[in-house]
Amino acid sequence: MENEQKLRNIFAEALQINIGLVVDDLTYNAIPEWDSIAHMTLIAEIDNAFDTMLDTDDVLDMSSFAKAKEILAKYDVQF
Amino acid sequence: MLSFKRLAQDDLEQVLEWRTSEHVTQYMYTDIEKNIDNQRRWFQRISQDPSQHYWIIQYKGESIGLISMYELSKLHRRASLGFYIGDLNYARLAGHVHAYLYNFAFFQLGLNKLCAEVMEGNDGMMAIHKHHGFTHEATYKQHIYKYDRFHDVYYLELMASTWLEQCKKFHRFTAEFAME
Numbered sequence: 001m002e003n004e005q006k007l008r009n010i011f012a013e014a015l016q017i018n019i020g021l022v023v024d025d026l027t028y029n030a031i032p033e034w035d036s037i038a039h040m041t042l043i044a045e046i047d048n049a050f051d052t053m054l055d056t057d058d059v060l061d062m063s064s065f066a067k068a069k070e071i072l073a074k075y076d077v078q079f
Numbered sequence: 080m081l082s083f084k085r086l087a088q089d090d091l092e093q094v095l096e097w098r099t100s101e102h103v104t105q106y107m108y109t110d111i112e113k114n115i116d117n118q119r120r121w122f123q124r125i126s127q128d129p130s131q132h133y134w135i136i137q138y139k140g141e142s143i144g145l146i147s148m149y150e151l152s153k154l155h156r157r158a159s160l161g162f163y164i165g166d167l168n169y170a171r172l173a174g175h176v177h178a179y180l181y182n183f184a185f186f187q188l189g190l191n192k193l194c195a196e197v198m199e200g201n202d203g204m205m206a207i208h209k210h211h212g213f214t215h216e217a218t219y220k221q222h223i224y225k226y227d228r229f230h231d232v233y234y235l236e237l238m239a240s241t242w243l244e245q246c247k248k249f250h251r252f253t254a255e256f257a258m259e
Contacts, residue, residue, distance in 0.1 A: 028171065035170075035203075036164075036170035036171055036173045036174070036203065037173070037174070037202070037203040037206050037207070039170075039171045039173075039174065040173065040174025040175070040206070040207065040210060041174075041206075041210075043174070043175070044174075044210065047248070053248075053251065056080060056081055056138070056172065056175060057080075059171060059172060059175050060138070060169065060171055060172055062171075063171075
């Protein structure tokens with residue numbers, strides 16, 4: 001599975017939303033499902049799936065789906 | 080980067096502001112008066128109590144919340160926990176803070192167990208604790224009276240053995256926690 005689809009699945013599962021809602025401008029707090037607790041689940045699932053260890057700056061910076069791809073690229077995840 | 084600064088006198092106004100904000104006080108056992116003199120008296124009391132330790136959570140030097148250990152028993156090697164993010168701009172870090180204290184508690188202090196109490200309805204805090212290996216051991220039914228009704232309180236525990244064996248992914252989060 002290509003990485004973008006994999007990340008899309010992770011967002012949908014962690015936020016418990018329809019995968020059709022996972023688009024580039026899906027943003028933290030823009031939907032009630034993406035709150036600080038869901039964010040914790042999201043980070044954990046990203047770390048597990050991509051074998052990353054996101055640092056604190058990146059945990060805080062991950063404010064949208066687009067940003068998530070940008071951040072993961074720094075960890076050598078290709079999109 | 081996260082760091083943890085021992086609570087000091089000059090933090091009290093900020094802590095009082097956070098403690099009396101709606102998102103923090105709603106799941107505390109009591110609502111307190113926004114009174115700095117009371118806050119100073121509380122600080123005097125806890126400063127003289129070796130079983131209680133409070134730290135300001137800082138992100139790149141900016142104060143964002145409070146984390147604490149209380150009922151610390153060196154004899155029984157356990158302590159209870161308290162936590163909140165005061166500045167909601169940093170709410171995304173809520174699930175990212177606790178591991179630092181747990182590593183300090185288990186690897187530096189040699190504690191055997193950490194305990195937590197969570198008020199009914201605080202689903203976010205329950206999720207954070209379970210994410211870090213806590214198990215829900217008991218429910219204190221109708222334990223707190225607030226907002227004209229009784230609330231259950233959930234009691235959770237995290238054993239050192241669980242942290243050691245099942246929470247390895249969190250072991251890299253280390254920081255200093257001054258005890259004096």
